[in-house]
Amino acid sequence: MDPTSTPRHPDRFRLGAADPIPSSSPAFGTPARPFRMQKTHAPPTKTSILPILLPSSTLRPVAFRTFTRKHNLTISSSALQTLAVFVGKNCGSGWREEGLAERVLDEVAKIWKRAGGSVIVEEGKGASLKTILQTLEGSMSGGRVVTGKVHPQDGSARSLSGGLDAGRTESNTEGTRSGDPDEDDSKLSLHPRHWFKAIDAFDLPRLTYNVDKKYFEAIKSKPTLFPSPSHKTALFRDRYNLVYQRLLRNETFQSSLGVIGVPSLQRSSSNLATQQSYKLTPIANLLGRSGSSHLLLGLLSISPTGDLSLIDLTGSVALDLSHARMIPEDGAWFAPGMIVLVDGIYEEEEMVQGSVLGGNSGVGGTIGGHFVGVSICGPPCERRDISLGTNSRQGSGELSSSGGFGWVDFLGIGSERAQGARMRRIQEKCLRGEPEVMEAPPRLKMAVMSEINLDNMRALDALRKVFSTYNDLALVDRPQTFVLIGNFVQKAIINGGGRAGSIEYKEHFDSLAVVLSEFPALLQHSTFVFVPGDNDPWASAFSAGAASTIPRQPIPELFTSRIKRAFATANSELDRSQISEPMGEALWTSNPARLSWFGPVHDIAIFRDDISSRMRRTAINVQADNDNGDATMHETLEDATSAAVSRAPELANQANGAKSDAMAPAASAARKLVKTVLDQGTLSPFPLPIRPVLWDHASAVQLYPLPTALILADSDAAPFCMTYEGCHVMNPGRFLPDGAVPTVRWIEYDVLRSRGKVKEERY
Template identity: 80%
Template sequence: MDPATPRHPAHLQMGAPDPIPSSSPAFGTPARPFRVHKAHAPPTKTSILPILLPPSTLRPVAFRTFTRKHNLTISSSALQTLAVFVGKNCGSGWREEGLAERVLDEVAKVWKRSGGGVIMEEGKGASLKAILQTLEGSMSGGRVAVGKTNPQGGFVSGATIDNAPSDSRPDSHAEEDEDESKLSFHPRNWLKVVDSFDLPRLTYNVDKKYFEAIKSKPSLFPNPSHKTSLFRDRYNLVYQRLLRNESFQSSLGGTGVPSLKRAPSNLAMQQSYKLTPIANLLGRTGSSHLLLGLLSISPTGDLSLVDLTGSVALDLSHARMIPEDGAWFAPGMIVLVDGIYEEEEMIRGSVLGGNAGVGGTIGGHFVGVSICGPPCERREISLGTSTRQGSSEVSANGGFGWVDFLGTGSERAQGARMRRIQEKCLQTEPESMAPPARLRIAILSEVNLDNMKTLDALRKVFSTYNDLAISERPQTFVLMGNFVQKAIINGGGRAGSIEYKEYFDSLAVVLSDFPALLQHSTFVFVPGDNDPWASAFSSGAASAVPRQPIPELFTSRIKRAFAAAASELDRTHASETPGEAIWTSNPARFSWFGPVHDIVIFRDDISSRLRRTAIDTQVDSDEPDSSMHETLEDDAVSIVPEADGHDDGSKHQMLPTPAANSARKLVKTILDQGTISPFPLLGAACLVGPRFSVAALPITHGPRFGRC
């Protein structure tokens, strides 16, 4: 061998990134083996001998990990799937080395971050099979080789889970640790407009006491059976919410409910309220009962009350409203009625007693003494969380914190993380003493573009906001229809369409004069009854909701105005995205920071419809004081805030104006009913059978307003 010839190949002397020696002398096999750097070492995968692990054997570990640590409930089918997975990938060391507990802990974390429900099974917001399939490719020696997951539940390679016990791991903030430095901390980037047609369709399962996703495709022309199930689902929602109210929970050990108010002589004998099914009224004539049911019109045209067991004729001629003139009561609403039942044989010659057997109606009638709406509950009670101080702890009352109502993540899965992001987005400079920034929304309704005065008024409004600093401008402008005073497109043909487009072109000219607003704000357009395409067949009358957004045919000029403003944007703030125009449905929801804030935007004349269909009752001045009256009146006062936006606890406050009283009345009605459209569809509805009769009632229905 030539002494000048190097003993090792050139690429090995230069420290090539892949120094794998050859096994042939002709290729310069080194005299001694190279020391391979750990960074370039091929991954070693320890072989595991699979075992057959019974689900009953894994149950204690699963209960300790899922239930006690992560507040999850695992179904039997999911436990069977996990037992097969642990036996295959952890082998005989699943118990002695604690491999199973670490794997189950990682599965629980990914399940929660993926928006899964509180019950771990397929179809509860996440796919357990997909999680295990991804996790299996990242395991080595019974341990997970990747320990950092993204918010969508996938895995990011390059990190390794430590071998410490799961109890010594960091808290929930460390579990959700991710590279938040790459996220945008501008508030407008965390705004999401949820279209009504994109809203997750959920139904309440009475047996499982939980919400489930509806697999069928939504349609404005569903099967006739949906007409009955619609009101049955609404009744179940109100009923399960009412049972969480402390006034309807039975006391334990003889102690009463703290919120109930009795006479001083009866303080020692406090008790909760009990609901009586309508079918149980038979044979109990002359007795007082509290009923929960749906106000409807019977086939004979009389007012009746319906629940899941039957219906009864209702007499509200002497009923008292709680609170007085504080809410609307119309057919299609679910109400609480306190009164006395009188059987049919006690009514001689009465028309009300002659409807027995029609649509499940029992004989006799129910004389109402008082009527009120089912009290609503606060958000944290519905979700079963305590988030007043930024925590997400599970309360003792359960709740629906794991349900993703808007498609943006559930409260328990994303709430804590989104609140941390909100604090970073709204925080001010450290040296300044100014309060944190606020989220601002400007809402403009009845923007009639066919009226020149409206365009002049819009110009003045935009000019006022344009003169403000960027931090003081609204992040979002909501422009709501009707955008024309008359539904010209229903009979105008091509000329009507061209004229309607010219109105939006005029609005684009006005918006182009304020490029700063177009660059730093989001504009949302919500249609009305006179806007296409609902007006094409309704002629401007109330049409079925939700209504489709305005077609892109009429909005091209406005989109070009936003594109021109974005091209001139000085990107000094790299984290901020340019402004945009969003054309959404009616109604729609605004989700800000995921499940932290959500707002319902609905353009409809609900007050007029309630005035036309509301029932009339007479107030009996000789009515004795009742604890239910006092309790529900107190609840009504606590539900509706004061006119000035806060309550200082003093009794001497400014009396609200008639407009404020009307607004309170409408808000309380919607909150109590849990829907923005508490009306029947077409005719009287029945919860116990498909019996309907045609009546002159509005044909409208909207999505749920409340959480549950």
């Protein structure tokens, strides 16, 4: 008798039957073994299952193999717990040996995808997991799904989620369902400016990197200007975790199992990245390993004693860079607040009064001794397509199923995996144009101007020159967007100094409105974006022009009413009943800000800050002794971070008529600035006292993944346009450069080609 089954009584016990069954108790009709019945009269049996308590950690390998590897889905911890309870209840002890769990999970994954679920399997993401399991439970027998009860083409399978309409709405919003887009896109506007959006820094999704899940998740707490001190710690922890996970995906930090032996560390070795892997050592693990060489990743900081130190998540150690060598030579800035790679030797001090330096024994504090740096460099940058997992595309244009963060919506407008393919099709239709309406397809151009001091009358004359230049061009050759970046006054005037203050500031924008009114064609067919600087209100009211907190709010509407009136007047003069073009408008954004063309296809970051001068003031001075140190270690770290990953930025489209030899110092300074900012992956790689950042909005200053273009408006640096790791970085410089000849300078950016050009004219 099977101990796991309960004997079932027949409806009536017939004596003298053709197949009599001896009974241990004829009086009660209890069979000695399970009752055998003829197959012709036997009803379908349902094998009973003894439920078990199945831990989610035990089911995790099977769920990963089924959901992630087979169906390219990611399962959340709460959903895994729900599935573990379901499998333990309906599959019992045979979930592993008989393969029942894998079959059930495979069916759940198929139904989830048919019901329009997102790539992350969790409750409320495009489908209802609870409803799917409830429906599936009624179709199971003996721990197996009965074939035919849940058919792939059955219409009921699509209605497994109770709130499918809401799920489809969310799914379409995030673009998780591709489908056939031609029907939905046929009624959409095909004018490019319909797909332009300026995104305020305070409207960006607040994301944090979860180390355990290795994924980004939204911060659910409400942002505030007075958060708890733990948010300050989380700011730097998130920065470190982002750089750390980016570094581990680099080829040079991944072990190669197919190589036997130690390769020769030579600069001429082109396949070094595939032969040698490098390991990072936590600072706490340096204890007891005096005299050994290590590669550290940490945050440069100034200790309370005034010495330079290196900090990671396990501890900190005093840093000696007197003999260190920069990699590349004079190719990047290194200042406190930046995350760097340091290769060197740990030297442990003798015990002082029975305790190590700092009074701590390792984790969480300063360890004894100091770390003698031999080489120092920034963490290698990562291209945008690698971060998003879209670097390998199929011939049909569909995105591959490789890893990355392509499903993360970093801007709040849809992720690359969800909306990228659809937006590229819309972009192609928009740029194709209608032959009967347009003689030539439209061009996506932007005119970027920085440091427009409206309190200088020369600036208004220069603006007239620029606007008249574009006003004389054909409609298809005009920029679709004008970006005007502050400071809009030379000195902060709203600081309680007894002057007119806000009244005087408003008069400057009224003067700009008069200039704009002279070019109604530009106001009717273009979008003007205004980005404030440190001298603009209201931040300058208490900072007096010094570095204020970022991100900072847009210029208040109190000062912009006359400009808005100029746009309303120009749009009223144009009959739009015959055209589908959107009205021209003025957008007032924060600093920093993001501009988006066609969703995630073109991501343009804007930041106004004199970052180069701040780096020169705070950078550490590393003077290497070329006769000392380990030359092999120098070559190793340089090959690992420079040759294998970081390619030197290419200078392109310098100012018209400039000579290459004259631009060499400016080009070198520009490369140094661009490499530093993009390698750090943030717009503010400084300590908070140097450049304050709002703790709850720190994700708005991150540059991960890299945008397609970055407008780094620095008035102290020469104008440049260059591309580094696929990101095109531009600096318009000063709108009115210093000199005896009245000259105006700006940048014209081609969005489709992702290339900018420095323009310069006399007025």
